[in-house]
Amino acid sequence: MLGKKDSLVVGLDIGTTKICAMVGQRRGEGVVEIVGIGNAPSKGLRKGVVVNIESTVQSIQKAVEEAEMMAGCQIRSVYAGISGAHIKAFNSHGIVAVKDGEVKESDVQRVVDAARAVAIPMDREIIHVFPQEFILDDQDGIKEPLGMSGVRLEAKVHIVTGAVASAQNIIKCASKTGLSVRDIVLQQYASSEAVLTPDEKELGVTLIDIGGGTTNIAIFFGGAIRHTAVLPIGGNHITSDVAVGLRTPVDPAEKIKQQYGCALSSMVSKEETIEVMSIGERKLRLVSRQALTEIIQPRVEEIFHLVHREIVRSGFEDLLAAGVVLTGGTASLHGIEEIAEKMLNGSARRGIPQSVQGLVDIVGSPIYATAVGLVLYGLRQESGGWISTKRGMVGKVRTRMREWFSEFF
Ligand SMILES: Nc1ncnc2c1ncn2[C@@H]1O[C@H](COP(=O)(O)OP(=O)(O)OP(=O)(O)O)[C@@H](O)[C@H]1O
Ligand SMILES: [Mg+2]
Structure with a gap:
C-alpha cells in the first residue's frame, strides 16, 4: 500500500509542549503525502531544550508508535528539529x-x-x-x-x-527509542519550508514560529536565509500569566486562553463575560473577557517587541515587503495577526503547512509547521533535490552527526 519502505521520511518535532512524529512520502513530482502522525505531550523539555532524557524518551516512544500505527510502517530513522537559547x-x-x-x-x-x-x-x-x-x-x-x-x-x-550537548541529548533520546537521527534541523528552518512561498522568501519575509516555550525567527530576503534567532519565550508564558492573573490552575487557564483569549483587547466587547474556576474552590466566578485579554496582550507585545529587535538586528528591517508569517501553536491565538501588524508595521498572515496532501484536516494547522517542514526537508535531501552547494554540505552534516554519535555510543 505504501510502496517502498525507504521512500518514507519521518520528521520528529521535539517541542516544549508536544512531541510530534510525522510520516511523509513523495507521490509523484512535487507532491508530498502525509501518511501518519503521532503526538504525545512533552514533559522533558524546557524552553526548547531537552532537560529530562527519560520523560522525553517516553514521549517520543508514544508519538512514534502512534505514527507507525497510522502509517502502517516501522520507523527506524528520523529528521529531528533543534531549538533553544543556545542556538x-x-x-x-x-x-x-x-x-x-x-x-x-x-x-x-x-x-x-x-x-x-x-x-x-x-x-x-x-x-x-x-x-x-x-x-x-x-x-x-x-x-x-x-x-x-x-x-x-x-x-x-x-x-x-x-551547543554540542543539546544536539547530543536529542540524538541520545532518539537512540534510546531505537531510532537513528538522519539529520538535525533548525526548527524555524523546517517551519519555513512548510509555510512560506518562494515569492515571500524572494521579496523578504520574517517567519515567526511561536510555540509553547520558544519563539523561533527566520528572516529571508532575495530567496536566501539572512538571520535566525531563538527567543526563550512562548505560549506557556501567556498561559501562566492567565493562571496568575485570573487566580486559576494552569489547565483551566490553558483552556480559557485557547477558547476566549485574544491578543488585542480592543477586539473584544466590554460586555462579554467568561466563567473561571478559582484555585481551591469549586465555585465558578464571572470575569469579563476584556480582563482576560488585558492579561494576554502585554505578553504578546513583549514577544513582538523582542521579534522587532531581531528584525532590526538583521539589517533588513526596511526590505521585508512580504511582512511576517506567524506559525506554531500560538499563531492560533485570536487577534495575533492584528497585533503583529500593528507592532511590526507590515502585513501579517497565519502560516499553515502548504503543498502536502493526506490528513490535511489534521496537518493543516500552524501547530504542525515544524513537523511537516522536517518531512519536506528530509524528502528533499533524500531525493538529491539540493542544489550542488547544498549536497556537499549535507554530506558534511551527516558525517558530523556520525561523529557526534560515535563519541557517545
Ligand atoms: N487556539 C489556541 N490559542 C492560543 N494558543 C494556542 C492555541 N492552540 C495552541 N496554543 C498554544 O500553542 C503552544 C504550543 O505550540 P507548539 O505545539 O507549536 O509548541 P511546541 O512546538 O511544543 O513548543 P516549542 O516550539 O516552543 O518548543 C502552547 O503554548 C499552546 O497554549
Ligand atoms: Mg515548536
Missing part, C-alpha cells in the same frame, strides 16, 4: 581562486568551506551553513555559479551553531 547564528563569507577559469563543483565546495572556516568554541558545533549568494569577480547576486567563467569566487553564507 547562535551569524553571517560569514569566503573567497577562493577558481582553478580552471570555470566554476566547478569542487570550487563551490572550497569556497563554502572557506566561508565556514571560523573559530567556534569547543562546546559548539555548526548545524547549518546556508549559502546566500555567490560573487564571481565583480558580479554579485549569483545563486548558482556552476559552469560560469571567472577567476575569483566569493560565497556569502548564514551559519547556524548550537
Whole structure:
C-alpha cells in the first residue's frame, strides 16, 4: 500500500509542549503525502531544550508508535528539529581562486568551506551553513555559479551553531527509542519550508514560529536565509500569566486562553463575560473577557517587541515587503495577526503547512509547521533535490552527526 519502505521520511518535532512524529512520502513530482502522525505531550523539555532524557524518551516512544500505527510502517530513522537559547547564528563569507577559469563543483565546495572556516568554541558545533549568494569577480547576486567563467569566487553564507550537548541529548533520546537521527534541523528552518512561498522568501519575509516555550525567527530576503534567532519565550508564558492573573490552575487557564483569549483587547466587547474556576474552590466566578485579554496582550507585545529587535538586528528591517508569517501553536491565538501588524508595521498572515496532501484536516494547522517542514526537508535531501552547494554540505552534516554519535555510543 505504501510502496517502498525507504521512500518514507519521518520528521520528529521535539517541542516544549508536544512531541510530534510525522510520516511523509513523495507521490509523484512535487507532491508530498502525509501518511501518519503521532503526538504525545512533552514533559522533558524546557524552553526548547531537552532537560529530562527519560520523560522525553517516553514521549517520543508514544508519538512514534502512534505514527507507525497510522502509517502502517516501522520507523527506524528520523529528521529531528533543534531549538533553544543556545542556538547562535551569524553571517560569514569566503573567497577562493577558481582553478580552471570555470566554476566547478569542487570550487563551490572550497569556497563554502572557506566561508565556514571560523573559530567556534569547543562546546559548539555548526548545524547549518546556508549559502546566500555567490560573487564571481565583480558580479554579485549569483545563486548558482556552476559552469560560469571567472577567476575569483566569493560565497556569502548564514551559519547556524548550537551547543554540542543539546544536539547530543536529542540524538541520545532518539537512540534510546531505537531510532537513528538522519539529520538535525533548525526548527524555524523546517517551519519555513512548510509555510512560506518562494515569492515571500524572494521579496523578504520574517517567519515567526511561536510555540509553547520558544519563539523561533527566520528572516529571508532575495530567496536566501539572512538571520535566525531563538527567543526563550512562548505560549506557556501567556498561559501562566492567565493562571496568575485570573487566580486559576494552569489547565483551566490553558483552556480559557485557547477558547476566549485574544491578543488585542480592543477586539473584544466590554460586555462579554467568561466563567473561571478559582484555585481551591469549586465555585465558578464571572470575569469579563476584556480582563482576560488585558492579561494576554502585554505578553504578546513583549514577544513582538523582542521579534522587532531581531528584525532590526538583521539589517533588513526596511526590505521585508512580504511582512511576517506567524506559525506554531500560538499563531492560533485570536487577534495575533492584528497585533503583529500593528507592532511590526507590515502585513501579517497565519502560516499553515502548504503543498502536502493526506490528513490535511489534521496537518493543516500552524501547530504542525515544524513537523511537516522536517518531512519536506528530509524528502528533499533524500531525493538529491539540493542544489550542488547544498549536497556537499549535507554530506558534511551527516558525517558530523556520525561523529557526534560515535563519541557517545
Ligand atoms: N487556539 C489556541 N490559542 C492560543 N494558543 C494556542 C492555541 N492552540 C495552541 N496554543 C498554544 O500553542 C503552544 C504550543 O505550540 P507548539 O505545539 O507549536 O509548541 P511546541 O512546538 O511544543 O513548543 P516549542 O516550539 O516552543 O518548543 C502552547 O503554548 C499552546 O497554549
Ligand atoms: Mg515548536
